[in-house]
Amino acid sequence: MSATKTAHQSFSCEDFPTWLPSVLVKELRQGLHTGGFVGMILLFHAVMVVAMTTTVASLPGASPAARAAAAATSNSFFWTLLAVMLLIVLPVRALFGLRAEVDSRTIDLLVLTHLTSWRIVLGKWASLVAQGFLLLVAMLPYGLVRYFAGSVDLAQDAIRCLTLLSGCALLTAAALLCSGLPRVASIPVIVLIAFGQGISSFRSAAGATAYAGPLSFASDSPALAIFDGVLLLLFFLVIAVRRIAPPAENYGMLTRLLALPAFLPVPILTHYGQVETARYQFGLAVFILVIVCAIELASVRLPMAVHWRSFSAKGLLGRLTGPLFLPGWPSALLFAVIGSAVALALVWWGGIYSAEERGAFARLAVLAAGGLAFPAGLRAAVLRPGGNGAAFYGFAVAALCLVAVVTSVFSNAPLMPRWWLDVASMLPISGFWMEFTRGTPGAAVQSAQWVISIASLLVAFWRTRPYWGEVAALSARGRGAA
């Protein structure tokens, strides 16, 4: 073989300009050639040609009622097909986006380039949304034909198209998140998303004028809906990024910071008298905070010099805030406590809850914080080094949730001992859920809940000492190097 240059033709591609993001180019090259995308376009056109031909053929001489019925039929075809493609087919394709790279280990090759994990995930997501946009553009001729058939509101159509594209963007991001998870964990997440946002978006796109689903409380305020939608989108993408990020990249800071902006609209909504909406927004914010804290507390990563350097380079402020955002559960525990304090402060001074409710919420916040800390503290005490810490945390949380579910379901069964109900109400995590199914327990159980939750937090904090020792060493090494 000759090791000299033998190619006469320039060895480069001219299909996309070189300034376009590399992952977007790669995904578009692959995506636009896949059988899935080509088949989707062909199917769409075939069905619409048949539907439109039938509609147009029935128009001459038809009564107004018949014309309206024909237009309604073609509309149904049009929107249903588009919704299926944007809200089901494209997100399903995203379900294999990261897993394919991880399983085939091609992700190793990507992380060794100049690409960050964030750009890899963003490129994949942008490519799928771009394909969704291309689908929308491809349907424009049929939109025009529908216009001639009548019963078309262009403004309404534009809103529906945007809603569909937004739903596609959100669901694709959620699917990318699932594609990076271990299979056993991805199934419940897929089910949750499909029955939550996915089905609701589909209903919304297929006919309902108001936006439905978990963000439906925001339907009266487009700005709030967009704000929450963007936040959720970023949240999904960041969690997906975490799954493929090499140890040197720290996404703990971004993940944790994303949990806080959801609280921002609460005082604004309260100020303008929308207390009910503010309560829902607060609930969403707390939900995101709990999920973020659980994800971060499951991590057993240790901080690296490269992580600490990024904070210490920002001076005093960086060194002060760094401990809150370093990777690893001890840092996450500190963040969880501060996040809970932020939520409590909003409850106390935000004017969204009455004085009675505030007390109950404070107890719930402590139960939640203790519940999140308990599995982490337990893991630090019993798991040997090298064990699967994230799985341990997940298993402990699932087991305690299961205790709550089983106890609640069989609480009235004759064989269920009364004392067990009290025990389940006292246990971390289990006790939190039991509040919602069994109501506020007696004073003795409440006292036990306080003691156990605070003890869980204290034990967990105690077990973080080696971690902070490591951080101090990193800091000292950094100062030495400087």
Place this chain on the structure above:
Amino acid sequence: MSTPFVEVKDLRRSFDGVHAVDGISFNLEAGHVTGLIGANGAGKTTTMRMLATLDLPNSGTIRLGGLDVVEHPNAARRRLGWMPDHFTPYKSTSVVQYLDFFARAQGLKGAALRQRLDETSGFANLGPLRNRPMDKLSKGEMQRLSLARTLLSDPEFLIMDEPVAGLDPKARLEFKHLVRILSERGKTILISSHILSELAEMCDTLLFMHRGRVVHHGETHTLRKADAHANRCVLIIVVAGPVDVLIKWIKERKGWDVIAELHDGVRAEFTSGDPDALRAELQQMLGDGVRVVEYHREERRLEETFVEMLREPAEPARH
């Protein structure tokens, strides 16, 4: 000896209590090709993945051109190229599209991108395969493509995990040739394999691993001569006339043993690796009237050397 480009010190990595890499230390000289040899499960791939910043050690340090790869992984990545033992081709992607993507991912743009693609594809002779889908490439072609991709960033240090495994003899020869050219261009190269013969011709030095530890690190030709450890050498001695005279001389002489009688000589063992002692013995043989017409020292097969090393307790690396 030149400056070490890669310095590994007391590196450890364990998975679920199993020590995949157990305190290894070695240096790789700049511009040298080093073969990393060991049976399956010896810790080769784990070591390479840590060198490539794809895995983190439990303890120990890796320095690449003086840079700690754990503390400065991003800077280290700019200086290394990783060629895995196997990679799955991208669907619906041609050879040129694949290389173009990785060139873009390395931050190349415009004319620089085109120039680099021309250089690397020319080096790996990928011109004729330009528009071929990746999943239609042979194993040898895939390895050439993988090498071209690795070279896109023009790394100083190349890590190749089992690059010639599964290649046919022609592709193997082609690959060895490319490695030699890269070495001449000053690249520091680490190649792993569990088949010694694959590495012997390509590498300047060999690094033997067994159960997560380095059992030997030495130059290839030294290992062949078995000077590194052995206190014996094997000789083929051919004589004119009756062989009995030679056999009698050997049996009477201390430190000698006949391994096999040949039709015109013997295959004999002398229990010393010292060249001066051997020269003196041969002079004595001639002086005693043995009509030696030819002799040569038999090179040991590397596989034998490796097996013998595994019988000895693991020792610290030479460097």
